[in-house]
Amino acid sequence: MKTCIACGMPMKKESDFAMGDTSKDYCVYCANSDGTMQSFEEKKQSLINFTIKTQGLDQSVAEKAVENMMRQLPAWKECF
Amino acid sequence: MKTKRQIQKEATRKLILDTAYQVYADEGFAATTNKIAKAANVSHGTIFVHFPTVECLIICLLERFGSEINEHLHILSEKDENLETFLAAHINVLIRYEDFYKRLISEINSLPQEAKYVFINIQSVVSFHLNQVIEREKDKIAIKDIPMHIIFNSWLGLIHYYLTNNYLFTVGSVLTEHKDELILNYIKLIEK
Ligand SMILES: [Zn+2]
Numbered sequence: 001m002k003t004c005i006a007c008g009m010p011m012k013k014e015s016d017f018a019m020g021d022t023s024k025d026y027c028v029y030c031a032n033s034d035g036t037m038q039s040f041e042e043k044k045q046s047l048i049n050f051t052i053k054t055q056g057l058d059q060s061v062a063e064k065a066v067e068n069m070m071r072q073l074p075a076w077k078e079c080f
Numbered sequence: 081m082k083t084k085r086q087i088q089k090e091a092t093r094k095l096i097l098d099t100a101y102q103v104y105a106d107e108g109f110a111a112t113t114n115k116i117a118k119a120a121n122v123s124h125g126t127i128f129v130h131f132p133t134v135e136c137l138i139i140c141l142l143e144r145f146g147s148e149i150n151e152h153l154h155i156l157s158e159k160d161e162n163l164e165t166f167l168a169a170h171i172n173v174l175i176r177y178e179d180f181y182k183r184l185i186s187e188i189n190s191l192p193q194e195a196k197y198v199f200i201n202i203q204s205v206v207s208f209h210l211n212q213v214i215e216r217e218k219d220k221i222a223i224k225d226i227p228m229h230i231i232f233n234s235w236l237g238l239i240h241y242y243l244t245n246n247y248l249f250t251v252g253s254v255l256t257e258h259k260d261e262l263i264l265n266y267i268k269l270i271e272k
Binding site: 012050052061068072 | 227230
């Protein structure tokens with residue numbers, strides 16, 4: 001199974017992929033409305049906000065957890 | 081093409097991870113690498129060829145565990161799931177790893193900092209799915225006006241309480257035996 005290079009989500013059905021395009025390496029949640037992949041800063045911010053919203057984490061903890069996760073992902077290797 | 085040597089190396093790495101998983105599930109994270117080496121039938125040094133430190137081994141194990149949960153939940157979420165089926169899917173995934181997960185949540189505070197971040201990210205996958213289900217179900221069932229993180233943390237708090245205090249409720253698998261009760265009543269709590 002393919003996993004999104006930018007967030008690690010498994011991608012199986014067409015609707016998981018950016019623009020429903022299964023040749024893409026990133027998922028629907030990591031795409032801008034024009035289909036391009038979100039930037040590092042955009043993705044990081046949205047993941048931090050999401051973690052705080054759904055888990056109630058302290059801002060600094062959320063930041064570190066998100067950075068830790070992004071560091072493992074192929075899309076952001078050069079950002080660290 | 082992988083060489084024979086590479087295949088062998090990967091197999092040993094997998095064996096160490098599988099064994100560490102079992103040893104930690106049985107004894108907790110204080111179990112020594114010596115013990116893991118013996119159980120895996122490899123030399124102590126072999127473990128450190130693959131994992132330079134115990135921290136690396138634990139983090140790698142947690143990452144593998146996290147991606148397995150991620151995959152299971154993702155596959156289950158493909159079906160047209162509702163709140164009840166999602167909560168059941170979450171519990172079913174945890175039942176597969178119950179002993180290990182129990183150790184993990186009981187000992188997380190004493191694990192290395194990086195392991196804690198991996199743990200948060202494991203929970204993020206669950207909160208992602210729960211959030212999606214809640215958003216989707218909003219029109220069908222009335223959910224109380226509670227912030228999303230309280231909805232999620234209450235669910236996690238409930239199942240973690242039952243898991244860490246397993247002995248209060250049963251001698252067997254607490255999740256297997258109390259699954260239906262927990263799901264049904266949790267939904268009642270958050271429903272308007
Ligand atoms: Zn993605």
